[in-house]
Amino acid sequence: xxxxxxxxxxxxxxxxxxxxxxxxxxxxxxxxxxxxxxxxxxxxxxxxxxxxxxxxxxxxxxxxxxxxxxxxxxxxxxxxxxxxxxxxxxxxxxxxxxxxxxxxxxxxxx
Amino acid sequence: xxxxxxxxxxxxxxxxxxxxxxxxxxxxxxxxxxxxxxxxxxxxxxxxxxxxxxxxxxxxxxxxxxxxxxxxxxxxxxxxxxxxxxxxxxxxxxxxxxxxxxxxxxxxxxx
Numbered sequence: 229x230x231x232x233x234x235x236x237x238x239x240x241x242x243x244x245x246x247x248x249x250x251x252x253x254x255x256x257x258x259x260x261x262x263x264x265x266x267x268x269x270x271x272x273x274x275x276x277x278x279x280x281x282x283x284x285x286x287x288x289x290x291x292x293x294x295x296x297x298x299x300x301x302x303x304x305x306x307x308x309x310x311x312x313x314x315x316x317x318x319x320x321x322x323x324x325x326x327x328x329x330x331x332x333x334x335x336x337x338x
Numbered sequence: 339x340x341x342x343x344x345x346x347x348x349x350x351x352x353x354x355x356x357x358x359x360x361x362x363x364x365x366x367x368x369x370x371x372x373x374x375x376x377x378x379x380x381x382x383x384x385x386x387x388x389x390x391x392x393x394x395x396x397x398x399x400x401x402x403x404x405x406x407x408x409x410x411x412x413x414x415x416x417x418x419x420x421x422x423x424x425x426x427x428x429x430x431x432x433x434x435x436x437x438x439x440x441x442x443x444x445x446x447x448x449x
Contacts, residue, residue, distance in 0.1 A: 260436045271428055271440035272381065314379060320436040325394060326371075328381040 231255060232319050234329035242337050247304040249332050251317030254298070260320035261293055261300045266331065267313045276302060307336045341365050342441040344429050350447045351419055358415045359444045361429030369393075370412035371438060372404060373428040381428070387412050419448045 264272035386394035430438040
């Protein structure tokens with residue numbers, strides 16, 4: 229089983245709708261979870277971090293964490309064309325290593 | 339004021355050559371990383387240094403050798419380059435936190 233799994237997409241979402249991105253992880257001892265956004269040809273940039281179960285909201289972004297089910301998700305409300313990018317889920321595992329998923333390509337349809 | 343800067347941004351070289359990529363961060367962070375992102379966009383950690391000390395050394399060929407002359411610099415030297423080394427290499431840094439700040443990447447093409 230891969231350590232951090234994401235659907236590679238592409239995920240196509242109409243402008244103004246909610247984009248939902250999912251990620252599962254294998255190390256139950258993981259404590260820190262991150263979402264990075266990467267535009268084509270650019271470096272990853274951190275957009276959300278979450279450490280405890282539940283929801284964390286920041287503007288149009290909401291991160292959700294469920295440690296029992298070992299999944300973390302990212303919701304983007306009122307999707308904009310500028311949200312089109314690859315979203316990388318990252319997990320800090322019990323060995324203090326940041327493990328990245330392969331990313332989900334998101335395409336917002338104007 | 340670039341926080342994490344890498345040079346060069348693009349590197350095209352022939353098989354068998356030796357090349358280096360430099361990285362500098364001006365954030366005062368204590369941990370620096372090298373990541374490799376392949377053509378399928380998979381981002382994988384290669385090395386991690388904390389206060390000039392190697393703390394993570396993933397399974398990479400020993401042709402790859404990181405060097406950290408001080409806390410603000412982490413360079414990557416690659417010997418005997420192979421076609422499969424073609425990728426984007428990202429330097430990153432963090433400070434007492436797993437949140438990493440990435441450099442702009444170095445696109446290495448081995449021909």
